[in-house]
Amino acid sequence: MKLNRTTLRTVDILKLVSKRPDGITLDEICERLELPKTSAYDIVTTLVQTGMIHVAREQKQRYHIGLTAYRIGINYTNNLDFISVIEPVLKAFAREVGKTVFFGVRSEGEIIYICKFEPENPIITTATVGTKNPLYCTSLGKAILAFEEEDVAGPVMDRLKFQQKTGRTIVSREALEAELETVREKGYALDARELEEHMECVGAPVFGQDG
Numbered sequence: 001m002k003l004n005r006t007t008l009r010t011v012d013i014l015k016l017v018s019k020r021p022d023g024i025t026l027d028e029i030c031e032r033l034e035l036p037k038t039s040a041y042d043i044v045t046t047l048v049q050t051g052m053i054h055v056a057r058e059q060k061q062r063y064h065i066g067l068t069a070y071r072i073g074i075n076y077t078n079n080l081d082f083i084s085v086i087e088p089v090l091k092a093f094a095r096e097v098g099k100t101v102f103f104g105v106r107s108e109g110e111i112i113y114i115c116k117f118e119p120e121n122p123i124i125t126t127a128t129v130g131t132k133n134p135l136y137c138t139s140l141g142k143a144i145l146a147f148e149e150e151d152v153a154g155p156v157m158d159r160l161k162f163q164q165k166t167g168r169t170i171v172s173r174e175a176l177e178a179e180l181e182t183v184r185e186k187g188y189a190l191d192a193r194e195l196e197e198h199m200e201c202v203g204a205p206v207f208g209q210d211g
Contacts, residue, residue, distance in 0.1 A: 009035060010043050014069065017053055023062030073130065077114060086206075090117045102127065103206070104140045106148075109160045111141040133195060136160055136176050137169050139203030142189035146180040147205045153180075169194045 012033050017024055030040050044063060047053040051068030055061050077083055086103050094101040094117040103115040110132040127133060135141030135156070145153055162171040170176050183189040191201040 006039075006043065009033070009039065010047070013040070013043055013047065014052060014065070017063050018065045018069070021064075023056055023064045025060050025062055027060075029063070083115065087115060087117075090115055093117075094119050102140060104144075106135065106141070106144045106156075107132065109135055109156055111135055111138050111144065113140075134160070134163070134165075136162060137165050137191060137194040139189045139191040139201040141203075142176075142179060142183055142191070143203035143205045146183035146189065147207075165195050166193055166197050168192055 013029060016029060016032055026037070026040060026044060029035065029044065030037050033040070044053060047066070048055050048063070051066045053069070054064045054066040056064060090101050090103055098119045098121075100116065100118045102113050104111045104113045106112075111134075112132050113127055113129050116127070116129050133141065135145050145156065148156070157173055157176065160173070160176075162173075162176075163169070164171055170179060179189075188202055188204040191199075191203070193200055195201075
């Protein structure tokens, strides 16, 4: 299937801008995405006009994610009917264990955090709702990947690009497969300071009615 190049560039620009809370200039967008300035300018101008991107008119214009994009994201979570079911459970669990609790879903080779609840004195985490982290170095990612069907998990692992986040990060397909076997045996996964040096996490899969 042939994908539209302008649409792909638009999505890439939105992803990049969303990761920069301090904003990003047009020159930086062109450099990071290797785009011609005229093409990037046309796309960014359209996104500003539609509210998908907000522009701060400083000495050099900086682009931030816009209100329209935020509303679309909120509609996504509002349309997930399991959110209303999982939220009170997560909230109660966070209070019970006195730790920050996340609920996430897989998107290609990454985990996306959909819900987050914190106790009164939480350990500060860099992850927030909507952010993404690699499957291979997160407890949630490994818990999901371990219980995926083989015809799904195989191609996902084929596309993983391992990066060393800490001295404990898994950096090979073989090591990850061994880890996932352990996860299947135990029923839960660990992130033993594999993503951030100061934090250890535990993750478990949530199964639906279809298993």
